[in-house]
Amino acid sequence: KAGAVFVATGVGLWYYFQSEKEKVRERKRMETAAARVGRPKIGGPFLLTDQDGKPFSDKDLLGKWSMVYFGFTNCPDICPEELDKMTVVVDGVSASHKVDILPVFITCDPARDDVNAVKTYVKDFHPSLVGLTGSYDDVKKTCKAYRVYFSTPPNTKPGDDYLVDHSIFFYLMDPNGKFVDAFGRSMGAEDVTNKVRGYLDEWREFGGKGSW
Numbered sequence: 001k002a003g004a005v006f007v008a009t010g011v012g013l014w015y016y017f018q019s020e021k022e023k024v025r026e027r028k029r030m031e032t033a034a035a036r037v038g039r040p041k042i043g044g045p046f047l048l049t050d051q052d053g054k055p056f057s058d059k060d061l062l063g064k065w066s067m068v069y070f071g072f073t074n075c076p077d078i079c080p081e082e083l084d085k086m087t088v089v090v091d092g093v094s095a096s097h098k099v100d101i102l103p104v105f106i107t108c109d110p111a112r113d114d115v116n117a118v119k120t121y122v123k124d125f126h127p128s129l130v131g132l133t134g135s136y137d138d139v140k141k142t143c144k145a146y147r148v149y150f151s152t153p154p155n156t157k158p159g160d161d162y163l164v165d166h167s168i169f170f171y172l173m174d175p176n177g178k179f180v181d182a183f184g185r186s187m188g189a190e191d192v193t194n195k196v197r198g199y200l201d202e203w204r205e206f207g208g209k210g211s212w
């Protein structure tokens with residue numbers, strides 16, 4: 001019996017170490033693939049103002065997972081739909097993985113979206129949603145860092161009625177401030193939630209690192 005137990009234990013250990021070796025190999029394959037294909041440089045330094053009138057920069061995103069969406073408060077349908085979807089994702093991941101993802105809304109219409117407008121707007125969505133605005137130049141710089149396209153009519157004024165053409169994605173950023181993935185309108189909340197869960201699993205499995 002002792003011999004059988006010894007053999008069984010040895011076989012179990014062999015399978016365990018083989019499994020661990022395969023994980024390392026898979027990790028290296030992922031890193032090689034990521035390096036070969038390359039990833040866009042998204043994110044970077046920015047300094048804006050939150051809905052309470054306080055400075056908010058890229059450094060405030062460090063140490064936590066975040067989702068960043070660019071839009072405008074006068075958007076009739078797309079922005080609210082995407083922010084609602086982001087709320088579902090944030091709550092779904094929190095429930096399954098006990099991880100709080102910080103949702104962030106950045107206006108690309110600073111001419112109309114001052115601090116008060118942003119503060120009123122974000123109240124309709126996730127209670128943790130941070131709303132950011134700033135000068136046109138600061139917003140433009142932030143959009144450029146995240147590779148967000150936006151266009152407003154020329155010579156606009158705060159009281160004018162117009163729509164803003166802009167990229168429709170929200171960006172998942174890891175606790176180190178690195179871009180992980182972007183999710184567009186074509187992806188439903190369930191699909192996005194599952195992808196984010198996969199990234200969190202990878203992050204945990206490899207000790208706070210990802211293949212991105």
